Amino acid sequence: MISVTIGNNLNRSKKIYEDNTTLREALEDSGINYSVGSMHLDGASLAPGDIDKTFAEMGITSTCFLINVVKADSAK
Numbered sequence: 227m228i229s230v231t232i233g234n235n236l237n238r239s240k241k242i243y244e245d246n247t248t249l250r251e252a253l254e255d256s257g258i259n260y261s262v263g264s265m266h267l268d269g270a271s272l273a274p275g276d277i278d279k280t281f282a283e284m285g286i287t288s289t290c291f292l293i294n295v296v297k298a299d300s301a302k
Contacts, residue, residue, distance in 0.1 A: 228281045229289045232256045234263065235296055245282040249292060253277070263296035 228243050230252060243252050249267070253260045265272040268290050276284065 228286055230281075230292055231290070232258065232292045234258060234294045238293070243281060245286070246280050248278050248280050249284070250277045252281075252292060253294070258294050260294050263294045266293045266295060267291070 228245055228247075230241050230243055231238055232241055232252060233239055233256070239256065241252070241256060243255075249265075249272070250260070253265075260277065265277065267276070267284060267286075281290070
């Protein structure tokens with residue numbers, strides 16, 4: 227079981243997932259729109275294709291942060 231702090235710039239929550247859950251499944255379960263910002267796992271940007279890997283494939287064994295950082299239109 228993985229304890230995941232999941233969310234975006236404004237809202238975060240803690241959820242528990244099996245280690246064979248993909249990042250995409252966790253994001254969709256939490257209602258996070260991952261198409262509008264950059265995705266980060268424990269502070270590191272995700273590479274193309276990482277979103278379909280499981281937590282275990284990403285090396286997560288107990289806890290992590292899965293955060294979508296949305297850049298505002300006015301940000302430079």
